[in-house]
Structure formats: C-alpha cells, structure tokens
Amino acid sequence: MSYIFLQNYWWCLISLLGGLLVFLMFVQGANLHLVNPRLTAIEKSMVVNSTGRKWELAFTTLVTFGGAFFASFPLFYSTSFGGAYWVWILLLITFVFQAVSYEFLNKKDNLLGTKGFQIALVANGFLAPFVVGVAVGTFFTGSDFVVNKMAILDSTAPVISTWGSAWRGLEALASPHAVLLGLTLVCLTAILGALYIINNVQDDALEEKMRKAIRIFSVPFLVFFLSWAGILLVREGYAVNEDGMVFMEAYKYLHNLLAMPAVLVMLLIGVVGVLLGLWAGAFTRSRYGIWTAGIGTVLVVMAVFFTAGFNGTAYYPSSTDLQSSLTIANSSSSEFTLLVMSCVSLLIPFVLAYIIYAWRAMDKTKITQEEIENTVHKY
Amino acid sequence: MDVLLWSRLQFAMTAAYHWLFVPLTLGLALAIAVMETLYVVKKDDYWKKTTQFWMKLFAINFAVGIATGIILEFEFGTNWSNYSWFVGDIFGAPLAIEGILAFFMEATFFAVMFFGWEKVSKRFHLISTWLTGIGASISAYWILVANSWMQHPVGTTFNPDTVRSEMASVDAFWEVITNPVAVSKFIHSVTSGWVTGGVFVVGVSCYYLMRKRNVEFARKSAFVGAAVAMAGTMAVMLSGDISGVHAAEYQPMKLAAAEGLEDGGRRAPFSIIPGVEIPGMLSILATHDIDGYVPGINDIINGYTDNEGNVIPSVEEKMEKGRTALAALEEYRTLKDTDPDAASIARSVLEENVQYMGYGYLESPEDVIPPVDMVYWSFRVMVGGGMFIALVLLLVLWFGYKNRIGEIKWLHYLAFLSVPLVYLTGQAGWIVAEVGRQPWTIQGLLPVNVATSSVSAAAVQTTFFLFLTIFALFLIIEIRIMINAIKKGPEVE
Numbered sequence: 001m002s003y004i005f006l007q008n009y010w011w012c013l014i015s016l017l018g019g020l021l022v023f024l025m026f027v028q029g030a031n032l033h034l035v036n037p038r039l040t041a042i043e044k045s046m047v048v049n050s051t052g053r054k055w056e057l058a059f060t061t062l063v064t065f066g067g068a069f070f071a072s073f074p075l076f077y078s079t080s081f082g083g084a085y086w087v088w089i090l091l092l093i094t095f096v097f098q099a100v101s102y103e104f105l106n107k108k109d110n111l112l113g114t115k116g117f118q119i120a121l122v123a124n125g126f127l128a129p130f131v132v133g134v135a136v137g138t139f140f141t142g143s144d145f146v147v148n149k150m151a152i153l154d155s156t157a158p159v160i161s162t163w164g165s166a167w168r169g170l171e172a173l174a175s176p177h178a179v180l181l182g183l184t185l186v187c188l189t190a191i192l193g194a195l196y197i198i199n200n201v202q203d204d205a206l207e208e209k210m211r212k213a214i215r216i217f218s219v220p221f222l223v224f225f226l227s228w229a230g231i232l233l234v235r236e237g238y239a240v241n242e243d244g245m246v247f248m249e250a251y252k253y254l255h256n257l258l259a260m261p262a263v264l265v266m267l268l269i270g271v272v273g274v275l276l277g278l279w280a281g282a283f284t285r286s287r288y289g290i291w292t293a294g295i296g297t298v299l300v301v302m303a304v305f306f307t308a309g310f311n312g313t314a315y316y317p318s319s320t321d322l323q324s325s326l327t328i329a330n331s332s333s334s335e336f337t338l339l340v341m342s343c344v345s346l347l348i349p350f351v352l353a354y355i356i357y358a359w360r361a362m363d364k365t366k367i368t369q370e371e372i373e374n375t376v377h378k379y
Numbered sequence: 380m381d382v383l384l385w386s387r388l389q390f391a392m393t394a395a396y397h398w399l400f401v402p403l404t405l406g407l408a409l410a411i412a413v414m415e416t417l418y419v420v421k422k423d424d425y426w427k428k429t430t431q432f433w434m435k436l437f438a439i440n441f442a443v444g445i446a447t448g449i450i451l452e453f454e455f456g457t458n459w460s461n462y463s464w465f466v467g468d469i470f471g472a473p474l475a476i477e478g479i480l481a482f483f484m485e486a487t488f489f490a491v492m493f494f495g496w497e498k499v500s501k502r503f504h505l506i507s508t509w510l511t512g513i514g515a516s517i518s519a520y521w522i523l524v525a526n527s528w529m530q531h532p533v534g535t536t537f538n539p540d541t542v543r544s545e546m547a548s549v550d551a552f553w554e555v556i557t558n559p560v561a562v563s564k565f566i567h568s569v570t571s572g573w574v575t576g577g578v579f580v581v582g583v584s585c586y587y588l589m590r591k592r593n594v595e596f597a598r599k600s601a602f603v604g605a606a607v608a609m610a611g612t613m614a615v616m617l618s619g620d621i622s623g624v625h626a627a628e629y630q631p632m633k634l635a636a637a638e639g640l641e642d643g644g645r646r647a648p649f650s651i652i653p654g655v656e657i658p659g660m661l662s663i664l665a666t667h668d669i670d671g672y673v674p675g676i677n678d679i680i681n682g683y684t685d686n687e688g689n690v691i692p693s694v695e696e697k698m699e700k701g702r703t704a705l706a707a708l709e710e711y712r713t714l715k716d717t718d719p720d721a722a723s724i725a726r727s728v729l730e731e732n733v734q735y736m737g738y739g740y741l742e743s744p745e746d747v748i749p750p751v752d753m754v755y756w757s758f759r760v761m762v763g764g765g766m767f768i769a770l771v772l773l774l775v776l777w778f779g780y781k782n783r784i785g786e787i788k789w790l791h792y793l794a795f796l797s798v799p800l801v802y803l804t805g806q807a808g809w810i811v812a813e814v815g816r817q818p819w820t821i822q823g824l825l826p827v828n829v830a831t832s833s834v835s836a837a838a839v840q841t842t843f844f845l846f847l848t849i850f851a852l853f854l855i856i857e858i859r860i861m862i863n864a865i866k867k868g869p870e871v872e
Contacts, residue, residue, distance in 0.1 A: 053494055056445070056486035063449055064478030070456065071475035074467020074543075081453065082460020082832035089842055092453045093849070099446035100853055103439055109859040111852065149542040152461070152829065153709050155740045159461050159833040160542070168838065333468045334538070334545040340552040344476050351483050358487045358507070361499050377494050 006338035007328050008310070010072040013345060015305035017065040018136075019298035022185065024058035025129050026290065027051045028098075029193025032125035032186075033213055034118055042369055043206045045378075048121070050200045050367050051193075052102045052379045057355065059099060071341055075147070075331035076316055079161035083145050084135070084169025091131040098124035102379045125193075126186055133185030135169075137178025139308040140232060140253065142319030144171065147326075164320050177235070180228040187221035188274070192297065195281045195290035202366035214281040221278075232307075233257075238317035238325055246314050246322040256311045263306045270299030385839035386458040386831050389846065393450050394813070395806055396850050400444030402805055405519065405569055406576015407437045408512030410607050412505075414600075419505050425871055429596060430508075431496070432869035433580065438493055439860050443853050450846070458839060460832035462820050468545045469535055469555060470525050477521035484514030519572075520565050527561035529821050530812070531629040534558075537733045537824075539711050539726060544824065560629065563621040564812075570614035571808065575801050577608020578768060581775055582798035583865055585791040588784065596871050598784055601794070605775040612769045619765075620664065626815075627665035627673060630822060632747060633815035634665060635676045636754040643675030643683075652759065676751070680744050694744035701739025704732035737824040746826075749817040757810035764804035771797050 001009075030051045034044055070077040081088050097120040104110045105117045112120075144164035151160045165171040172178045194210040194217070201207070237252020249255070257264045273296020280289035309315035314325035332338065365371075372378055411433045418426035452474065456463050463471075491499060491507035499507070528535075534551030535544040546552055555561075584601035587593045626634040635643065638650050638661055646669060649660030662671040666686060674683045674691075682693035692700070707729035714722040741747065771793050778784045816822060820830040 053490050056489060057483075059445065059449070060478065060482040060486040063452060063482055064475070066449075066452055066456075067471065067474040067478040070452075070463065070467055071471030074464055074471055077456045077467060077471070078460040078463035078832075081456025082458070082463070082834065085457055085832070085834050085838055088453055088457055089845075092450060093845070095449060096446045096849065099449070100442045100856075103442040104856055104860065107856075107860045108863055109856070111856050111859070150709070150712060152465075152542055153705055155829065157833070158740075158829045159831065160464055161460055162833045168834070333471065334541075334547075336546045336548055336551065337468045337472050340546070340549060341472055341475055344479060348479060351479060355483060355487050358491050361503065362491060362495060365498060375497070377496055 001339065001342070003335040003338075004329075006335060006342060007332045009342060010068075010332065010338055011305070011309050011315075011328050012302075013348075014065070014069055014072060015302040015309075016298070017061065017068055018305055019301035021058070021061045021065050022129075022132070022189070022301045023192065023294045023297045024054070024061050025132075025185075025189040026192035026196040026294070027055045027058045028125040028128045029186075029189030029191065030125075030197050031098075031121040031193070032190050033193060033197070033210070034122050034125070036209065036213065038209055039206075042372065043203070043209070044118070045372050046201050046203060046206060046367055046369065047197055048102065048105065048118075049372055049378050050197055053362065054196075055098065055102060059095065062095065068341075072333055072338060073326070073328075073331045074333060075161070076326055079145055079147060079326065079331075080135075080143075080169075080316065082159070082161055083163030084138075084143065084172075085163075086167070087131060087135060087169035087172065091128065091135075094120075094124040094127040094131075098128075105379050125189075129185035129189040130182040133182035134172050134178045136304070136308075137175065137181035137228075138172050139305075139315055139317075140235070140237065141172070141175045141178050142238065142317040142325075143169075144320045145318050145324060146321045147318070147324040177228065177231050180224050180231070184221065184224040184228055187217045187224060188297065190217045191221060191278055191281070192290065192293055195277055195293055198281060199287045199290045200363060200367060202368045211282060214278060215283075218278055218282060238314040238322070240312045240314050240325075240327050240329075242312075244327070244330060246317070246325045246327075248322070252313065253307050256307045256313060259311050260306065263303050263310070266299050266306075267303035270296045270301075270303060272296065273299060382834060382836040382839055383828050383831055385836055385843055387827060389458060389839060389843045390451075390454055391813070392843070392850070393447060393454060393846065395809065396854075397444065397447040397451060398805060398809055399802060399854075400440050400447065401515075401519070402568075402572035402575035402802075403440045403579055404437070404444050404515055404576075405512070405572025406574065406607065406611065407433060407440070407579065408508075408515055408576070409573055410576050410580050410604055411437060412509045412512050413603055413607065415505050415508050417603075419501055428869060428871045429600060432596075432871075433600070434493065435864055436583075436861060439857060439864065441489065443857055446853070447850075458832055458834070459820070459830050462825065462830035465543050465825055465830070466529075466535075466821060468543055469528060469532075472546070472552070473521045473525040473528075473555075477518050477525075481514050481518035481521060485511055485518065488514065516569055519569050520561075523565045523568055524556055524558065524561045527558050527564050528555055529819075530564075530816060531558060531560040531625070532821050532824055535824075537729075537736065539708055539729055540715075542708075542712075544821070560622075560625050563618045563625060566614055567618035567622055567808075570611040570618065571805055573611030574608045574615060574765075574768065575805060577604045577606070577611060578772070578794075578797050578801040580604025581608065581772070581794045585794040586865065587868065589788070589791045589795070593868050593872055594785055596869050598779070598782075601775055601784055602779040605772050605779060608768075609772045609776060612765070612772060615765065616769075623664050624667065630816055631674050632676065632679050632749065633754070633811070635674060635679060636749050636751045636815055637758040637811055639751060639755040640673065640675040641677055643673045643678050645670050645672050647671075647673035647675075650755075676748055679747070694738065694741075694747050697735045697738040698741050698744065700732040700735040701737060701741070703739075704729050704736040705739040707732065708736075734823065737819065737821070737826055737829075740826050740829050741818075746818055749815050754811055754815045757807040757814070760807035761804050761811060764800050764807065768797050768801055768804065 101117040101120045194213045197210050233254040236248045239249035273292045277289040277293020280286040314327045316326035318324040414430040488507040488510040534554035536547040538545045581601050581604040584597040587597035646659040647661040648656035648658045659669045665673045707725045710725035818826045
C-alpha cells in the first residue's frame with residue numbers, strides 16, 4: 001500500500017464518518033421538534049425517550065470523527081480548531097449540554113427545570129447541524145488562515161497556524177454559501193429526526209404530526225440544498241497542481257464531479273435516496289423512510305467530501321494565503337501512522353455489526369405511550 | 380495573565396473535573412457487573428433490584444463523564460494547536476482507536492444495559508453490562524497510552540521536513556502501545572477507579588446503616604463494594620510502586636519534586652513530612668536497591684551520573700544542544716532546496732541534538748523545575764489518603780465477614796468520610812503526574828509555551844469562566860440528583 005493510497009483511504013474513512021455523523025444527527029433533528037406547540041407532553045416524552053436511546057451513538061460518532069480527523073489529518077485539527085475557536089467552542093457547548101440533558105431532564109432538583117433542559121436539547125438540535133454545516137461549507141469558501149511551519153523556530157510566537165479574523169471562525173456566518181449548507185443540514189436533520197420517530201415510536205397522533213413536519217421542512221430543505229449545490233457547481237474552486245501549488249480554477253467542483261463519475265453517481269443515488277425517504281415520510285404510510293433517507297444522506301455527504309478533497313483539490317482552503325491551503329497530501333499523518341490505523345479500521349465492520357445487532361434487539365418492540373407511562377427505565 | 384497560563388488553567392480544570400466522574404464510572408461498572416452476575420447465577424431478584432439501584436447512580440454519573448471527555452478532545456485542538464500538529468501523528472492514533480474500539484462499545488451497550496431490562500434476554504443484558512465496563516476500561520487504556528507517551532515519548536522520530544514528531548515504523552507503534560509507563564499507568568488509574576467505585580458503594584451503604592434502613596441491602600452492597608475496592612487497592616499499590624520506578628528512570632525531576640529532594644545521592648531518604656524521613660527508603664522505592672542513586676533537583680540541573688553509569692548532561696548543556704538543534708533545523712529548511720550538501724550537514728547536526736530540542740526553548744535551567752510544594756504535598760495526600768482508605772476497607776471486610784458491619788457505628792462514619800477522601804486522593808494523584816512533569820507537554824521535546832494556539836488570552840479567559848460556570852452548575856445538579864436518589868433508596872430492604 002502506497003502512502004498516497006493510505007492518505008486517500010483515510011479521506012474516505014473521514015468522509016464515511018462524516019456521513020454517518022450527519023445521518024445520526026437525526027437525534028438532533030428529532031429534538032428540534034420539541035418546539036412544535038402541537039406536541040403534547042407525553043408525545044414530547046416519547047420523542048425524548050426515543051432519541052435518548054440513540055444520542056450516545058451520534059455523540060460517539062462526533063468524538064470518533066474528531067479523533068480520526070486529528071489522527072489522520074492533524075494539520076486540519078490544529079489549524080481549524082486552534083483558529084476557528086468560537087465555532088468549535090459553540091459546537092462543543094451545545095453537545096456538552098445535550099449530553100447531560102437527558103439524565104437531568106425530569107429529575108427533581110435539576111435547577112434549570114424540565115423546560116431548561118428541553119431548551120438545551122432544542123438548541124443542540126438547531127446549532128449542531130447548523131455549525132457542522134457551516135464548518136463544512138468553508139471547505140469550499142475558504143477561511144482566513146496562514147500556515148508557516150518555520151514559526152516553530154520563533155520561541156516568542158511559535159504557533160505554526162494563525163487565524164486572520166478576530167471573529168475566530170464566526171466570520172463564516174457572513175458567507176451566504178457556507179450558511180446555506182448550515183441551513184440545509186438543519187432542515188435535513190429535522191426531516192431525518194421525524195422519519196426516525198415515525199420508525200421508532202408506535203403512536204398514530206405523533207406519527208401524523210411528524211409526517212406533517214416532514215412536509216413543512218421539505219420546502220426550505222430543497223430550496224437551501226439546491227441553492228447551495230447550484231452555487232457550488234458554478235463557483236471558483238481551490239485546485240492543486242502536481243507540485244502542490246494551489247490556484248483558483250473556475251467551475252472547479254463541477255469539474256471534479258465530471259472527472260469522477262463514480263462520485264457523481266454516488267451523489268445522485270444519495271439525493272434520490274433522500275428524496276425517496278422524504279416522500280415516504282411525507283406522503284405514504286411507510287415507516288421505513290429513515291433507511292432510504294439515511295443511506296442517501298451518508299452517500300451525499302461522502303460525495304461532498306470527495307468533491308472537496310479529491311481530484312487535485314484543497315479541502316480546507318485558505319482564502320488569505322492560497323499556498324497555506326490544506327490538501328489531503330500536505331496535512332496528513334505519516335505513512336506508518338496511517339498504515340497502523342488502517343489495520344485498526346478493519347474492525348469497523350465488526351463495530352457496525354454489534355451496533356446493528358444491539359439496535360435491532362432494542363427496537364424490536366416500538367416505544368409506545370403505555371411503555372413511557374409505566375416503565376421506570378426512562379428519561 | 381497570558382494565554383499560556385489561561386490555557387493551562389482551562390485544561391487542568393477540565394481534566395480534574397473529568398476525573399471526578401471517570402473513576403466512579405470505572406469502579407461502579409465493575410461493582411454492578413458483579414451484582415448482576417450474582418442475580419443471573421443465583422436467580423435471585425434481590426440482586427436484580429440491587430443492581431438496578433446502583434445502575435441508576437451509575438447513569439447519573441456517566442452522562443457528565445461523557446460530556447466532559449469531549450471537551451478535553453476539543454481542547455487539544457482549540458487550545459493546544461501547535462501540540463496537535465507537532466504530535467498528532469502519534470498522539471492522534473490512540474484517540475482515534477479509542478473511539479473505534481471503546482466508545483462505541485460503551486455507548487451501544489450502555490443503552491442496552493439501562494433500557495434493555497424488559498427488551499433483551501437476561502444473558503444479553505448481563506453481557507451488555509460487562510461490555511459497558513470493559514468498553515470504559517479499553518477507553519482508559521488508549522487515552523493513557525496517549526498520556527503516557529507524553530510522559531515518556533517512545534517510538535518517535537522528529538521529521539524536519541514536516542516539522543513534527545512521527546511514527547517512523549510499525550515497530551514504533553508497538554513501542555507506543557506497550558510503553559511500560561502506559562501499562563503501569565493504566566493499571567494504576569483503572570484500579571484506582573475500582574477503589575473509588577467500591578468506596579462509593581461502601582460509603583452510601585454505610586449511610587443506610589447509620590440511618591438503620593435498607594440494612595440487608597446495605598450490608599451486602601458494602602461487602603461487594605469493599606471487595607471491589609480492596610482488589611483495586613492492592614493493584615494500585617503494586618502499580619504505584621512500578622510508577623515510582625518509572626518516574627525515577629524517565630522523569631527524575633518529577634520524583635525529586637514529589638520528594639522535595641534538593642540534593643540526591645545513594646541511600647536517598649524518603650520524606651514522610653518535612654523533617655521526618657526514612658533513611659534509604661527512597662532509593663529502595665525508586666531503584667529497588669538501597670544503594671541506588673536518586674538525583675535531586677540540583678543534581679538534575681547540574682548534571683549527574685545515573686545508576687547505569689551514563690553521564691546525564693546539565694540542563695545548561697541540554698539547552699545549548701537544544702539551541703544547536705533549532706539552528707540546524709532552520710538551516711536545513713532554508714537550504715534544502717538550494718544547497719542539498721549543506722542541508723545534509725545541517726540535518727546531521729539536527730539529528731545529533733534533536734533529543735534535546737525542547738530544551739532550546741527554555742530561558743533558564745530553573746525552568747525545568749515544576750512547582751515543588753504542590754507536587755510534594757499532593758503526593759502525600761495521595762499516599763496518606765490511600766493508606767487510610769485501605770485501612771477502612773480492611774475493617775469493613777473484616778466486620779462484614781464477621782456479620783457485624785451493621786453494629787459498628789464509628790466505622791460507618793469512617794466509611795462515609797472515605798467517599799470525599801477517595802476523590803481527593805485521585806485528584807492529588809493526577810496533580811503529581813501532570814504538574815510534576817511541567818514545563819513539558821512532551822517530556823524533553825515540547826515545553827508548554829511552544830504547544831499553545833494563537834488565540835488571545837481574553838478568548839481563553841472567557842471560555843475558562845464559561846466552563847467553570849457550566850462545571851459548577853452540572854456538579855451542583857449532579858450532587859443534588861445523586862443525594863435525592865440515595866435518600867429515596869433501593870426498592871429492597
């Protein structure tokens with residue numbers, strides 16, 4: 001296995017983890033529906049208990065996504081996390097609150113009350129997909145940073161990656177293209193969340209409300225997604241030549257899709273999967289829309305990551321200093337680290353297998369009002 | 380205060396806070412797994428209800444542990460960005476593997492363990508409970524591999540082209556994961572978790588005994604808790620001894636600070652408190668030989684000859700070599716495209732001196748001395764607290780065995796008092812380990828002032844107080860909920 005193969009393999013794994021993360025953010029999306037005033041208290045409790053049995057998977061995927069990015073592309077980790085400080089801190093705080101919210105939600109003496117922790121779940125439901133979306137959006141718009149490895153020789157200012165904007169990543173909110181991806185993810189996860197509740201909870205009234213929610217979220221989702229994708233296809237992109245020099249190329253991302261037909265097909269199949277799931281949730285009685293939409297989501301996200309990183313593209317471009325842009329080649333770990341981690345990654349199918357086994361065992365019987373009213377093992 | 384100090388304070392606060400929850404997770408996981416096994420083997424519903432009670436407390440604690448773990452992961456990037464680049468090639472791998480191998484196991488089987496009582500078979504449930512605990516322990520191993528590598532950076536090679544430390548071969552990875560410091564630290568940390576979990580169970584049980592309620596439950600739980608904690612205590616002592624030898628070998632300054640040893644030598648004394656010493660004891664503990672040489676702070680500053688006859692240079696000499704390495708690195712990078720011969724010479728000079736490169740950033744030899752008083756007293760709190768707890772556990776086991784645990788009131792108070800003490804002991808242990816290695820992020824390679832991000836002090840100050848507020852809020856809620864659950868008590872008598 002060559003170094004280049006290993007680098008590309010890890011970009012594929014990062015893309016897969018990214019795809020799984022966005023899919024599993026159905027947890028966040030479902031919690032967003034807690035703001036729906038038509039939901040009764042018991043329906044909200046069913047939603048919380050349904051997502052409460054899966055939130056740790058989404059959370060763990062986020063942690064693993066971060067850990068894997070750190071391990072395989074450490075220059076991204078140091079540049080983006082150390083630079084876009086407020087973006088990552090914001091994401092962190094919403095997840096920290098989410099992690100305790102389930103356990104604290106209905107406990108006496110929780111200081112903030114049930115309402116307080118419901119608000120925390122809703123805030124995470126909006127902010128998590130939004131921030132992740134905007135952050136991935138900057139893969140195409142570029143960010144304001146410089147990488148200078150010689151800086152490590154300067155003991156008074158030894159940091160090799162420096163961020164230009166005092167807004168520390170929040171300046172991405174001024175980029176309509178990046179914001180569009182954030183809003184797309186908010187709507188997509190809200191739809192996935194509703195599809196998951198339809199699948200996981202046996203309750204006619206709640207099901208109807210979720211189907212209606214899907215219909216409501218579909219319109220902005222399609223508007224945001226198509227706008228984002230349209231702009232992506234016509235915008236200039238950050239290309240890299242064989243010597244590693246970065247330059248601007250018109251229609252770069254359109255060129256990438258045309259140059260990589262497999263990725264284009266993947267993207268189209270993914271989009272069709274999401275649309276089929278959406279249709280099944282909005283206009284049929286099917287409970288399985290989550291699976292087509294879920295698989296579709298994973299495929300679309302992977303295709304987006306492939307478009308950002310493959311075919312001679314800088315996946316984390318610097319708009320300030322083009323040559324500081326991060327590419328798969330210049331930001332990855334060493335060959336041996338990637339090789340060792342690749343061996344470990346062969347266990348991923350085993351991990352997926354026991355997750356699926358446990359998931360099926362736990363979800364054989366759907367959540368019902370009766371269960372939530374009677375069981376003591378609930379949030 | 381500057382950004383470095385705020386970054387250190389923030390990371391120290393997060394790590395210390397995280398360690399309030401992790402040991403209880405590790406220890407209670409084992410205790411409830413033992414209890415559930417008793418339920419499945421004995422087919423006795425009594426143990427099922429007992430397990431469920433402790434599991435409820437486990438869950439309250441578990442959530443905050445997870446919430447704070449992710450903060451540490453993020454802070455490596457947000458506050459220690461140079462560190463992330465410099466060592467991400469080695470340090471990142473254990474983190475990623477921890478996620479793949481351990482976190483998913485914990486997350487998946489925790490859900491089955493907590494919600495699956497009526498949904499899955501008894502056997503699958505029991506396996507899930509064990510796997511949750513095993514997942515937590517595997518997680519501990521990988522994060523401690525990462526931490527131990529910072530204390531004793533094996534298997535690493537500095538690459539001047541990428542300006543970072545790298546894993547140069549697959550063997551190097553093997554060296555990293557079998558790092559002797561990692562093995563002893565893992566045993567020490569995980570089994571100290573067993574002590575915490577066990578003492579927690581004993582303490583809460585003794586609360587019921589004091590109140591003369593749920594007596595049967597409390598007697599049985601106290602015995603299981605004490606057994607788990609005692610097993611942990613023995614392993615903690617054994618691994619602590621090995622950790623001492625490792626510190627002497629790889630981080631002599633940490634050991635010197637922990638002992639307040641200014642001038643070392645052979646037959647070095649062990650300080651109990653200032654002015655009270657056991658002659659020769661430190662040499663025995665650190666080298667397993669009464670005539671073993673243990674360097675003091677001044678010896679390390681001025682240079683010494685170790686037990687194998689190696690001459691260890693003075694810090695001033697190491698600083699000089701470090702500056703030579705940094706200059707050679709600059710020369711190599713400047714010339715590598717224009718003058719390959721000169722670059723090659725510069726590279727040789729760099730390779731000769733690279734092991735001291737981190738010293739090139741120091742301003743004075745005294746920079747290598749950690750805060751001695753803090754390390755010295757923390758060490759005493761750790762050891763003293765541990766011995767007190769071991770004594771209490773022995774008494775609980777003895778009176779439990781004699782079936783008299785319900786009658787010995789003073790022991791109930793002692794056991795109850797041991798709960799805060801076990802937390803204090805654990806925190807003190809980590810202060811010894813982490814403050815004792817200052818100023819190094821990576822021992823000898825990367826001092827803390829070169830490891831930070833280029834964020835402003837004001838930004839880190841803001842997040843420090845933000846996290847402080849969140850942590851305080853969560854801790855207050857956690858304790859209130861825990862107390863409520865304990866007061867409510869189990870469903871069995």
